[in-house]
Amino acid sequence: xxxxxxxxxxxxxxxxxxxxxxxxxxxxxxxxxxxxxxxxxxxxxxxxxxxxxxxxxxxxxxxxxxxxxxxxxxxxxxxxxxxxxxxxxxxxxxxxxxxxxxxxxxxxxxxxxxxxxxxxxxxxxxxxxxxxxxxxxxxxxxxxxxxxxxxxxxxxxxxxxxxxxxxxxxxxxxxxxxxxxxxxxxxxxxxxxxxxxxxxxxxxxxxxxxxxxxxxxxxxxxxxxxxxxxxxxxxxxxxxxxxxxxxxxxxxxxxxxxxxxxxxxxxxxxxxxxxxxxxxxxxxxxxxxxxxxxxxx
Amino acid sequence: xxxxxxxxxxxxxxxxxxxxxxxxxxxxxxxxxxxxxxxxxxxxxxxxxxxxxxxxxxxxxxxxxxxxxxxxxxxxxxxxxxxxxxxxxxxxxxxxxxxxxxxxxxxxxxxxxxxxxxxxxxxxxxxxxxxxxxxxxxxxxxxxxxxxxxxxxxxxxxxx
Numbered sequence: 001x002x003x004x005x006x007x008x009x010x011x012x013x014x015x016x017x018x019x020x021x022x023x024x025x026x027x028x029x030x031x032x033x034x035x036x037x038x039x040x041x042x043x044x045x046x047x048x049x050x051x052x053x054x055x056x057x058x059x060x061x062x063x064x065x066x067x068x069x070x071x072x073x074x075x076x077x078x079x080x081x082x083x084x085x086x087x088x089x090x091x092x093x094x095x096x097x098x099x100x101x102x103x104x105x106x107x108x109x110x111x112x113x114x115x116x117x118x119x120x121x122x123x124x125x126x127x128x129x130x131x132x133x134x135x136x137x138x139x140x141x142x143x144x145x146x147x148x149x150x151x152x153x154x155x156x157x158x159x160x161x162x163x164x165x166x167x168x169x170x171x172x173x174x175x176x177x178x179x180x181x182x183x184x185x186x187x188x189x190x191x192x193x194x195x196x197x198x199x200x201x202x203x204x205x206x207x208x209x210x211x212x213x214x215x216x217x218x219x220x221x222x223x224x225x226x227x228x229x230x231x232x233x234x235x236x237x238x239x240x241x242x243x244x245x246x247x248x249x250x251x252x253x254x255x256x257x258x259x260x261x262x263x264x265x266x267x268x269x270x271x272x273x274x275x276x277x278x279x280x281x282x283x284x285x286x287x288x289x290x291x292x293x294x295x296x297x
Numbered sequence: 298x299x300x301x302x303x304x305x306x307x308x309x310x311x312x313x314x315x316x317x318x319x320x321x322x323x324x325x326x327x328x329x330x331x332x333x334x335x336x337x338x339x340x341x342x343x344x345x346x347x348x349x350x351x352x353x354x355x356x357x358x359x360x361x362x363x364x365x366x367x368x369x370x371x372x373x374x375x376x377x378x379x380x381x382x383x384x385x386x387x388x389x390x391x392x393x394x395x396x397x398x399x400x401x402x403x404x405x406x407x408x409x410x411x412x413x414x415x416x417x418x419x420x421x422x423x424x425x426x427x428x429x430x431x432x433x434x435x436x437x438x439x440x441x442x443x444x445x446x447x448x449x450x451x452x453x454x455x456x457x
Contacts, residue, residue: 002346005304008300010371011298038367042347102348103428104418105362109357109363109367
């Protein structure tokens, strides 16, 4: 298992990379951390004619604190981001979800931008990006643009990024509320495998523990990660297993999960429902804990 | 900007186990094959070549990484440590003794990669250790011995 032949380019700065993409875009693949691309090339499932290695471009390897978001450059390693947000409760969901990506040995190299641009529907970062309402900053010689996560994913391994474009950075929006709770749950056969189903949840509640906001994302259940609609029906109600259970039954009925060796669609629907339930419960508990903490202050 | 066409050889310079090597290689050469075939460092084992088994794990700038998931050409200027370099480090005898005492080695195919992970994060917590160990497949020992050996090392380190 070795990669097929390719021409190799290693630009030193962003303009060089963008000119290469403008010239060769349709024949080229971008090499960032390589933890998804190189296996595909080793198996010859991918045989790009041209590799544009962006590892030499220092300007896209930074994490920057912006007013409303954390700007994570395309080359920031997954482990570096996990370490950066490690002690900050605001980014708890990112930390919880990222712990499931591959292994520490692959997270040392795999990049945040690479995983999101690769858009594997069962990968954690695309799911987190969608659930956390992130924004993609896409650069090209013809101009830059920003695309919200909800419009970013198109199909399995497909995003709105055009062949002449490069994902320059990912913007992670700061949660609006300090009492928001977070939950993440994933079913996979072994630690580090892609999820058979995964769920990420952000829950806000009021002083009476009634839902005021629910944001629920599901992974592994369709050609892209899914942002679940209809959570607003639960606003004003407090937690009950039956209430959540019956909502999630409706939600999972509407899913169209893939059939593969790991699970059939029906099993996947049930896994997705269970993952959603568990992630929502953790998020509710965590929001509840933050209210308790506040009363004790 | 460096560029090499598919039929050209790329010139790379890498520090491996403290020695600087300069080689002309195919751009598609994996780090694992570079180490084994170009440098003769066959202590790095090749298992799955898709990042799952962990046998080929080495240190890239000190961090544990899969040598089969890296193009050598992309690591120009980097510092690599393989098991041949690790065994010259002062921490190595304690690791070897601990693996031996707890029967953490049987056929030994996975061992060089696991030792690379062990030495990459000596301050690891129990949870981090398990997370790192989950990045390796061992078909002989059932992991119990490896885990005990690693735990023992971490506890001794904490006791120092």
